[in-house]
Amino acid sequence: MDHLGYRMKFGALGPSTNTIVQPDFDDMRPVGVTNHYSRIIIPNDPVNTDEEFLQLVHNIQENTLQALDVLKSCEMQYLVMGMSAATFWDGRKGAEKYLDMMRDRAGVGVSCGSFATEAALNTYKAKRIAFVSPYFPVANDQVRRFYQDCGFTVVRDICLRRPSPVQIAHTTDEMCRDALKQLDGDDVDAIVQVGTNLSMVRFAAAAEWVLGKPVIAINTATYWHALRACGINDKLQGFGKLLSHY
Template sequence: MPDVQGWRAKFGVLGPSTNTIVQPDFDLMRPVGVTNHYSRIFTPNANAVSDESSRAGTEVIASNVLDAVRSVMTSKPDYLVMGMSAVTFFDGAKGADAFVSKVESEAGIKISVGSHACAAALRAYGGVRRIAFFSPYWPTINTEVKRYFGDMGFETVRETCLRCTSWTAIAEVTPQQVRDTLRELDGDDVDAIVQVGTNLSAVREAAAAEWWLGKPVVAINTATYWHALRANGIQDKVQNLGRLLSEF
């Protein structure tokens, strides 16, 4: 018998324990019959005040992922969704594939991750070659994001990092900061803009920006959850959260 609330799919969601944005974002996009079951990746609220400390803090998260996988698997989910993005971009496309393989080998089920989800989203829109992106991170991690997109065939024209000084500070980035950053990144030489960093709230701002910029604007939480739904054959269209969920 299927789960009485998750009768279409039960998603096990992995996210850092410091992340307060990805859970409400994913729940906002959840169709009837799909349930989200969160497993916290133990994450000290590191002070990310330099390239070195930012990278070191991210590596701590990566080292704790499999413990969270083993925990959420006790709920017998049908599929996993990664609610943390930085580690899924490390070492380019081959690094993303290796991360996916490691998690899927442990879990025995498939997973959607932010890096591959963003690439799939850009391809779904069609005609996207040149992108701009922004993150809450420091330059060392942006370098990894740029490398990944390059491996996937996208040219990064511009990028910026907000240099948030702790993991919880990422959730304090305001809607106005998001809008200002999108305007700064836009230009006739950019086909689409991407936001990475799952603890940065940009789902609604990205959806609105598609109207006033007239081009695809991909928020990583939207892309990741969209990817998970479509991977499970769930084609429900969600309105008011951007073209990705309403059209593709």
């Protein structure tokens, strides 16, 4: 039994440019659970077009398995994926195929952003949703397709078109606030934020009190999904109702 991770030893994957997901996961870590992070090496290339965003996704996919193989050496018990765009690709069937590949390679169970946010939306019994991403339209198309395949109606979505992978983490609360204002409406049951390098775990928790509806940050949903999948039912405050009530 691991001296610190005596309840669960999580492995976590994220792009090398991502500075948000690791501290987010650590902030949500209960006593007796440890997170062990491996970086997917990618360049911090400028992203100004759909084509450049597709190259970013390709760079992440090319190096994910190598980072996973490094992580396996710590004998993790479960994998929490701290990268999201690739987990939405090619609809729900494509996402299932990708998740199966990751499970087979990791040799343990896996939680990822696409299916974790689906589970969160089902927990809230949401049907009509809106979402915000730091991506470009080509990626929002993939996210929308995934949620539609899952049976949700996507009413609206916004892509913030952040100009590089590192710049995603520089997105301000004001940008997020303005996006939520544009997304919200009586025709939306819940709002989802995707993109693990976009810092919204606490902002989303505050926003759902103001808006009176679920605002689901992908890092919160993914870590919640992993905890519950492993039978860890601790209720945590400060990250919204998903972690404090479910």
